[in-house]
Amino acid sequence: MITRRALLGAAGALVVGVPASSSTLAPTVFVRVDRRGRAVATVPKPDTGQGVRTMAAVxxxxxxxxEVADVTLEQAPGDTATYGSQAVANSMSSRQLATPLRTAAATARCLLVAAAAARWQVPAAECTARRGRVEHPRRGSLPYRDLVPAAALIDPATVPVTLTPPENWRLIGRTRAGRSDARAIVTGRAAYGAESAPAGRLVAVVARPPWIGAQPAEIDDVAARAVPGVVAVVRLTPPGEGQGGVAVIASSTHAALRGRTALQVTWTGGTPAADSRTWLADLEAALPPVPGTPGVQRVYHLPLLAHAPMEPMNATASVTAGGVQVWAPVQDPGGLRTQLARQLALPEAQVRVHPTLAGGGFGRRIEPDAVLEALACSRAAGAPVTVRWTRDDDTRHDSYRPMSVHRLAATLGPDGVPTGRTHQVATWPLTVLPPFNNPAVVLASGNHFPYQVPGEVTVTLRPAPLRTGFWRAVYAGQFGYAEECFLTEIARRGGHDPVELRRRLLPADSRLRKVLDVAAARHGTAGGVACHLDYGSAIAVLVTADPAARKVLRVTAAVDVGIPVHPSGVVAQVEGGVLDALSTVLGAQITVRDGAVVQTSFRDYAWARIGDCPAIDVVLVPSEAPIGGLGELAYPPAAAAIASALAGDGEPVTGMPYRRPVG
Incomplete structure (x- = not known):
């Protein structure tokens, strides 16, 4: 039974008061049942492709x-005071929303049952809610629509609320329903960022620095302003107006792009000679000496990576005397609202953030730079403005996953089993979040070594020479890649099967040991294997590849996420992590020459194509653990297992991409 105190806490301490005349049952901000008996769920976190809306519906x-199909979904605006944290980050969506959403729906159900029991004058315990109706063995049944007015008059504090026990679940962990918004997405009815703007908006594109850190010195905008449709040219000053550059505002995207082409800008400052190969060498030189006798040793080089979401960055803003409105695919609408109110010196009530469906995020849409650009353009134009980033803009002006160099060393016993280890990391902090300029924070993010091998991990930070930010799995994707590749090399050196060595180094009753056993039984002999324990979840990945053809053939991933709320969503998330891993191991990386990012789009930032995709088998391992996180879980082990499988018994893995120059 849920007490009133627990109900208030689970619902973010906000229970909506419903007027006595109301014909809508709305005991909390998350769930309501309207006068026609329809269930409406307000989803506080945005959907960036991870399926949070479908999870909420389940x-x-x-x-x-x-039924899942009977739940209408509404996206909450940015408002942390009402909805609590709205950030989509650190694989927290399911873990943070499960209890509030379940509690809100259970409260509505119990109120409907209480209303039916009062009408029938029977104990509520004799009544059952089923498929939109309340039933009684002698009195018959009533649809929710007939009970909503009476239920809305009942004080939720007077009705005991119970959650459905797991043994009675029909849907949680069991439904195979697809995404709730799948039809809208594939038919083009789903509105993404730039499609959600108000009528009459203008469009802006930005002339961005030709090399890192450059800013406009002189702007000749005569030809740009002469382009039909161009209405304004605006200098953007970082950081308050994004990354900086010169915005061309026009009546259409075509006119804005033509205006940008006609613009003449002289640039100054920055680092026009920067080269990512030099950065990588500097990081390796920053590694401290290996303490003691090194034993087996390996150095791994990991590159810069761009986020490359399918929907490039964009945002729409409207600045008026009455306040500010933003329409954008963002990962933290509530946090953005608070930030904008503080930055613009406005009450939060005058700032409205409307989060849209996002075509991928992966950490990039935590950052507000596109929104800040749109605000500056709207203020200058006196009208709503959509700022559009092209694919080239998105690739060359991202906030990248940092480069890193890892030196791993291990001492081995007579049987070839590791008895001690060191892992030294040299990398950059995340410039988008100052607390990451701290080795201890980087260590906490990346160090999730699960095996029973004593050792020490150290982090050396060097100043980041360009913008760096959150990228799927953050530092764990780098630490885990090096550690798992190294453990596979140790196994092969000692004549051990890589799966059996991991089994030997994991506690017998551990969640990782269980998923590893399941994956191995399912997959059979594999060329690559890796494990990962993070976000309250566990995963093991086994891979078969053809090293000669550089082709990954088959991937098996066994995953324990506690309660898999939406099983097909779990499978999709793991598959996405595997494909990101495949892409970065096979060749995707960002390089810098003459101060500029070389890659411009998917034609040279080589993400995996359909023909690269292996058979992927995702196995959900039953567990009694609480709901775990998932969005970032699969990438680290999948990358390591794929690289090791491609290496086979040949030259060991030394970096990412596999057997290609890094940097």
Whole structure:
């Protein structure tokens, strides 16, 4: 049973008061049942492709005793005071939303049952909610629509609320339903960022620095302003107006792009001679000496990576005397609202953030630079403005995953089993979040070594020479890649099967040991294997490849996420992590020459193509653990297992991409 105190806490301490005349049942901000008996769930976190809306529909349908398809979904605006944290980060969405959403739906269900029991004058315990109706063995049944007015008059504090026990679940962990918004997405009805702007908006594109850190010195905009449709040219000053550059505002995207081409800008400052090969060498030189007798040793080089979401960055803003409105695919609408209110010196009530469906995020849309550009353009134009980034803009002006160099050393016993280890890391902090300019924070993010081998991990930070930010799995994707590749090399050196060596080094009752056993039994002999424990979840990945053809053939991933709320969503997330891993191991990386990012789009930032995709088998391992995180879980082990499988018994892995120059 849920107490009133627990209900308030789970719902973010906000229970909506419903007027006595209301014909809508809305016991909390997350769930309501309208006068026609329809269930409506308000989803506080944005959907960046991870399926949070579908997960919300499953949770609400389960506790409200309706079908998933019967739940209407509404996206909450940015408002942390009402909805709590709205950040999509650190694989927290399911873990943070499950209890509030279940509790809200269960409260509505119990109020409907109480209303039916009062009408029938029977104990509520004799009534059952089922498929949008309340039933009684002698009195018959009533649809929710007939009970909503009476239920809305009941004080939730007077009705005991119980969650549906796991043994009675129909949907949680069991439904194979697809995404709730799949039809809207594939038919083009789903509105993404730039499609969600108000009518009459203008469009802006930005002339961005030709090399890192450059800023406009002189701007000749005569030819740009002469382009039909161009209405304004605006200098953007960082950081308050994004990354900086010169915005061309026009009546259409075509006119804005033509205006940008006609613009003449002289640039100054920055680092026009920067080269990522030099950066990599500097990082390796920053590694401290290996303490003691090194034993087996290996150095790994990991490159810069861009986010490359399918939907490039964009944002729409409207600045008026009454306040500010933003429409954008963002990962933290509530945090953005607070930040903008502080930066613009406005009450939060005068700042409205409307999060849209996002075509991928992977950490990039935590950052507000596109929104800041749109605000500056709207202020200058006196109208709503959509700032569009082209694919080239998105690739060459990202906030990248940092480069890193890893020196790993291990002492081995007579049987070839590691008895001690060191892992020395030289990398850059995340410039988008100052607390990461601290080795201890980087270590906490990256160090998730799960095996019973004593040792020491150290981090050396060098100043970042360009913008760096969150990238799927953050530092764990780098630490885990090096550690798992190294452990596979140790196994092969000692004549051990890489799976069996990991089994030997994991506690017998551990979640990782269980998923590893499941994956090995399912896959059979594999060329690559890796494990990862993070976000309250565990995963093991086994890979078969053809090293001669540089072709990955088959991937098996066994995953324990506690309660898999939406199983097909779990599978999709793991598959996405595997494909990101495949892409970065096979060749995707960002390089810098003469101060500029070389790669411009998917034609040279080589993401995996359809023909590269292996058969992927995702196995959900039953568990009694709480709901775990998932969005970033698969990438680190999948990358290491793929690289090791491609190496086979030949030259060991020394970096990423595999057997290609790094930097």
């Amino acid at each position: 949770l609400v349908a389960e506790e409200l005793a309706v």
